[in-house]
Amino acid sequence: MTTDTPARVTETGPRALARQRRRRSVVRFWTRYRTHRAGLAGLAALILFALVALTAPLTVGSDVAGVTDAPGQPMESPSGAFPLGTDRFGRNLLGLLVWGSRISLLVGLLAAVLSVTIGTLVGITAGHFKGAYATVLMRVTDWFLVMPTLVLAIALATVMSRSLGTVVLAIGVTTWPTTARLVRAQTLAVESRPYIERAKALGGGHWHIMSRHVLPNVMPLVLAQATLGISTAILAEATLAFLGLGDPTVVSWGGLLQEAREAGAVSSGDWWYLVPPGIAIAAVALAFTLCGRAVESVLNPRLEVDR
Amino acid sequence: MSTQVHGRGLSGPRRSGPRAGRLVAAAGAAALVFSAGLATPLDPAPRRAAAAEGDSVLTVAVAQSVDSLSPFLAQRLVSTSIHRLMYEYLTNYDPKDNHAVPGLATRWESSPDKLTWTYTIRSDSKWSDGQQATAQDAAWTFNKMMTDEGAATANGSFVGNFEKVTAPSPTQLVIQLKKPQATMTALDVPIVPKHVWEKVGDFSKFNNDKSFPVVGNGPFVLTDYKPDSYVRLKPNKDFWRGAPKFDELVVRYYKDQDAAVAALRKGEVSFVAGSPSLTPAQAASLKNEKNIRVNDAPGRRFYALATNPGAKAKNGQKFGDGDPSLLDARVRHALFQAVDRKTVIDKVFQGHAVEGQGYIPPRFSQYFWKPSASQELAYDPEKAGRLLDQAGYKKNSAGKRLGKDGKPITYRVLCHATDPNDKAVGQYLTEWWGELGIGVTLDCLDNVTDPWLAGTYDLAFDGWSVNPDPDFVLSIHTCAALPATPKVTGATDNFVCDKRYDDLYARQLAEYDPAKRATIVKQMESRLYDLGYMNVMAYPNAVEAYRTDQIKSIRTMPSAAGNIYGQDGYWSWWSAVPAASDGSSDDSGSTGIVIGGVVLAVILVGAGGFVALRRRSTADDRE
Numbered sequence: 001m002t003t004d005t006p007a008r009v010t011e012t013g014p015r016a017l018a019r020q021r022r023r024r025s026v027v028r029f030w031t032r033y034r035t036h037r038a039g040l041a042g043l044a045a046l047i048l049f050a051l052v053a054l055t056a057p058l059t060v061g062s063d064v065a066g067v068t069d070a071p072g073q074p075m076e077s078p079s080g081a082f083p084l085g086t087d088r089f090g091r092n093l094l095g096l097l098v099w100g101s102r103i104s105l106l107v108g109l110l111a112a113v114l115s116v117t118i119g120t121l122v123g124i125t126a127g128h129f130k131g132a133y134a135t136v137l138m139r140v141t142d143w144f145l146v147m148p149t150l151v152l153a154i155a156l157a158t159v160m161s162r163s164l165g166t167v168v169l170a171i172g173v174t175t176w177p178t179t180a181r182l183v184r185a186q187t188l189a190v191e192s193r194p195y196i197e198r199a200k201a202l203g204g205g206h207w208h209i210m211s212r213h214v215l216p217n218v219m220p221l222v223l224a225q226a227t228l229g230i231s232t233a234i235l236a237e238a239t240l241a242f243l244g245l246g247d248p249t250v251v252s253w254g255g256l257l258q259e260a261r262e263a264g265a266v267s268s269g270d271w272w273y274l275v276p277p278g279i280a281i282a283a284v285a286l287a288f289t290l291c292g293r294a295v296e297s298v299l300n301p302r303l304e305v306d307r
Numbered sequence: 308m309s310t311q312v313h314g315r316g317l318s319g320p321r322r323s324g325p326r327a328g329r330l331v332a333a334a335g336a337a338a339l340v341f342s343a344g345l346a347t348p349l350d351p352a353p354r355r356a357a358a359a360e361g362d363s364v365l366t367v368a369v370a371q372s373v374d375s376l377s378p379f380l381a382q383r384l385v386s387t388s389i390h391r392l393m394y395e396y397l398t399n400y401d402p403k404d405n406h407a408v409p410g411l412a413t414r415w416e417s418s419p420d421k422l423t424w425t426y427t428i429r430s431d432s433k434w435s436d437g438q439q440a441t442a443q444d445a446a447w448t449f450n451k452m453m454t455d456e457g458a459a460t461a462n463g464s465f466v467g468n469f470e471k472v473t474a475p476s477p478t479q480l481v482i483q484l485k486k487p488q489a490t491m492t493a494l495d496v497p498i499v500p501k502h503v504w505e506k507v508g509d510f511s512k513f514n515n516d517k518s519f520p521v522v523g524n525g526p527f528v529l530t531d532y533k534p535d536s537y538v539r540l541k542p543n544k545d546f547w548r549g550a551p552k553f554d555e556l557v558v559r560y561y562k563d564q565d566a567a568v569a570a571l572r573k574g575e576v577s578f579v580a581g582s583p584s585l586t587p588a589q590a591a592s593l594k595n596e597k598n599i600r601v602n603d604a605p606g607r608r609f610y611a612l613a614t615n616p617g618a619k620a621k622n623g624q625k626f627g628d629g630d631p632s633l634l635d636a637r638v639r640h641a642l643f644q645a646v647d648r649k650t651v652i653d654k655v656f657q658g659h660a661v662e663g664q665g666y667i668p669p670r671f672s673q674y675f676w677k678p679s680a681s682q683e684l685a686y687d688p689e690k691a692g693r694l695l696d697q698a699g700y701k702k703n704s705a706g707k708r709l710g711k712d713g714k715p716i717t718y719r720v721l722c723h724a725t726d727p728n729d730k731a732v733g734q735y736l737t738e739w740w741g742e743l744g745i746g747v748t749l750d751c752l753d754n755v756t757d758p759w760l761a762g763t764y765d766l767a768f769d770g771w772s773v774n775p776d777p778d779f780v781l782s783i784h785t786c787a788a789l790p791a792t793p794k795v796t797g798a799t800d801n802f803v804c805d806k807r808y809d810d811l812y813a814r815q816l817a818e819y820d821p822a823k824r825a826t827i828v829k830q831m832e833s834r835l836y837d838l839g840y841m842n843v844m845a846y847p848n849a850v851e852a853y854r855t856d857q858i859k860s861i862r863t864m865p866s867a868a869g870n871i872y873g874q875d876g877y878w879s880w881w882s883a884v885p886a887a888s889d890g891s892s893d894d895s896g897s898t899g900i901v902i903g904g905v906v907l908a909v910i911l912v913g914a915g916g917f918v919a920l921r922r923r924s925t926a927d928d929r930e
Contacts (some may be wrong), residue, residue: 067731068650068738075588075656088588088731162751218734248730248751249737262727264585267568268592 025208032298045287051099063111065251066093075263078272085272087256088263094253097276101218103252104284107168108234114172115233116226119179124218126180127187128210138184153236157245167246169235179225220299227292232287238281253277328667333401363885365858366575367872368567369800370582372535372560377513378497379458384772384873387495389538393523393646395479397426397445402864405671406879407492410648411524412443412480421487426480431547434500435520442474442832447501447803449482457511462496464782487817489824493776495875500524529885530679535560543683552884564589567592568852572596577857580872583608583770584850586727587657598819598856603659604870605670606849606865610663610728611750612646612736612842613769613801614639618762619789621880626760630718632710634701639839640684642692642766645739647686648844656730659850663843667777667886670846670865673821674777676829678836691705692743715800717746721767722760724751729768732844760796769841771799777828778816784835803840809927849873859884 240252337664
């Protein structure tokens with residue numbers, strides 16, 4: 001230890017210490033994450049998808065979704081000009097696939113964030129307050145847990161107007177119970193530790209306990225849950241769009257599949273209309289699952305020992 | 308008879324709940340999106356109706372389920388088509404040129420004052436239970452519809468003008484009218500046996516599906532029916548025109564059109580009627596198939612964009628919330644002038660349609676009308692922009708046109724979620740009208756009936772099948788068709804009510820001279836065109852397909868280039884001749900299955916790789 005370090009510590013106090021600690025834990029996390037080959041592959045795939053989606057305005061532009069000046073003839077098979085053929089309007093399917101990634105990823109992320117936020121909120125408060133409040137909340141959670149998610153989401157998407165927000169909401173409010181259950185269990189475990197009792201004795205209120213002590217401890221769990229949730233949400237978005245519950249004017253992967261089915265591409269064998277968006281959905285969902293599992297096992301080493 | 312395909316009411320329930328339910332059931336992990344799409348072709352589809360060995364069975368795949376088997380209630384095309392087969396009507400239409408030919412009546416004549424019609428009923432038509440079909444049955448059918456409101460549900464419009472119907476003798480039917488009516492040889496009303504139907508209590512509830520076979524005198528006798536599944540008919544051996552050639556006719560309901568096409572490829576069905584027609588991709592791929600013939604015929608439908616003219620009831624009460632700017636004819640014309648009908652034909656229908664002009668499709672040549680060059684609302688977006696400027700709807704700095712209330716105009720366009728054409732054309736409209744500075748919200752709903760009847764839309768996709776006698780499709784735009792109060796349902800299509808149109812309508816109905824009547828009908832079409840509430844974009848073709856190794860020959864209507872399913876008559880199924888050897892070519896090379904297999908394989912490989920990776924990683928970690 002160099003001589004000027006103690007001086008700095010005294011200067012900036014606990015903040016620098018915390019930063020150091022965080023940096024160290026990030027490095028530790030990464031070193032452990034690196035050992036998961038599947039997780040690395042998933043991460044690489046994710047970075048690739050994210051790049052494709054973020055650069056889409058530069059590479060294909062929003063014009064690709066325009067129908068009036070579509071460049072090709074309807075339902076052209078793959079060729080040099082259109083590597084993945086054209087759709088029923090004569091639009092370039094490769095371009096649509098790239099453009100559709102934005103919506104699919106966006107909806108997936110937003111819905112997962114919404115779902116995890118609701119789940120965390122319910123889980124922490126239920127675990128912290130206990131009593132009648134928790135009983136009621138957990139019965140509601142149970143009810144959502146046994147409801148078939150898709151049916152509920154379809155019902156919601158049907159009664160509300162067709163837009164992206166609706167789909168996000170429909171997925172978000174139907175997929176939170178698992179997170180809520182997990183977070184509540186973790187909250188109970190954390191709150192039974194002696195230091196929580198000490199914090200209470202020192203005058204820590206509900207808000208302080210929940211936000212300063214419980215939340216940081218359940219955060220890893222929430223993070224892993226969110227990563228896994230994204231793949232579920234992307235699949236759910238594709239499913240809803242495929243069932244015709246999405247916004248028909250917005251290009252998404254599920255929407256492309258739905259269009260392909262409506263145009264009769266399945267029975268006429270126009271595979272280029274069906275297979276690419278299908279594979280894209282599967283690949284992204286797989287990538288998020290791989291990452292999520294890796295994060296989970298890094299944060300919770302017991303998982304691996306048990307297996 | 309309302310053979311509505313697109314309009315409210317009928318296409319709504321065309322595909323409903325059960326479909327979603329089944330898909331939900333199929334929902335599983337990552338493969339969900341695919342399995343949902345491909346479940347249907349992979350489904351072990353119901354085998355061809357189990358019939359006695361060697362019997363020739365004609366299986367027709369339809370995309371609608373039967374709403375009711377009672378001729379007094381049925382309104383869907385599939386049900387009215389089945390009624391054509393079960394019961395004789397007074398008259399039928401010639402398959403060549405649609406003129407009235409004898410049905411149950413052999414001759415008919417009107418009195419000099421045009422108010423009394425006398426029909427001679429044939430004496431060689433027997434009900435399937437052995438009793439003679441007489442004028443009594445016909446008189447009873449009409450009288451029932453005139454006196455019982457429940458019996459007037461489907462075809463009440465035909466008898467609205469009837470004063471009295473009597474049967475002085477078993478072979479003579481006399482109908483007295485209040486006012487002259489030109490449609491007396493086009494009464495599309497199934498005549499039912501009095502001795503069976505007079506036992507029925509509540510006509511608004513009875514669906515005619517309690518005892519089989521159902522007594523009838525048409526070319527087929529209905530022997531079995533399962534709701535949302537199939538209708539089975541046997542030929543009537545004593546049919547006066549001659550018995551049908553097939554031993555059995557099965558009308559099977561397919562919720563998914565791709566599934567029906569896959570069934571046709573495998574030979575499980577003999578004929579596929581589209582919903583409303585096969586998609587261009589399906590037609591193109593079926594054309595190359597052995598033993599399958601695609602029938603691409605000029606259709607009897609029009610495909611239009613209806614405008615909400617401010618919904619109101621007969622009592623003058625206004626309801627709904629249509630955009631007030633649409634009450635200006637210049638706005639309506641401008642909107643339609645920004646619609647490139649040629650692109651709709653080329654891209655959406657891919658040539659399987661004819662560009663829209665007048666209200667009645669060119670197939671009915673005597674009534675077909677097209678606008679003169681000066682009258683025509685040809686595609687001209689710049690002129691449309693000028694027209695909107697003139698009407699006082701100017702663009703703001705952001706390029707959006709402002710309504711009279713100072714807010715940007717956005718129209719809600721009602722579209723059928725079950726019709727891919729609506730959604731496709733809707734996307735074009737969004738861009739075309741966007742250029743004009745007008746926003747579009749596509750409201751694609753499974754059930755468009757509710758907003759439609761409530762008048763809570765601005766524009767809507769609309770379409771009707773036109774009968775050889777155009778009276779019905781003309782009548783739905785008269786003031787008389789408006790609902791009595793906002794609470795009840797009227798016969799009106801989209802609340803059009805125009806004095807001049809109504810006067811012309813009354814005149815054509817009283818005109819017995821076909822040529823003169825046609826002239827008036829054309830004037831009505833011209834008036835409707837100028838009003839701009841019904842803008843016909845296209846006349847879609849009837850695109851359907853059948854197996855030539857099961858059906859040797861079948862009569863289209865009109866015979867030159869006509870459709871098979873949904874004819875005005877029983878010609879197609881009555882005339883169908885079975886192919887000599889019932890080719891059971893079960894070619895397993897169904898592309899749907901191949902694709903399904905490929906996609907499934909990809910998923911399995913992906914999942915397998917994933918599992919393997921995980922296995923390896925955990926193994927590594929253990930070491």
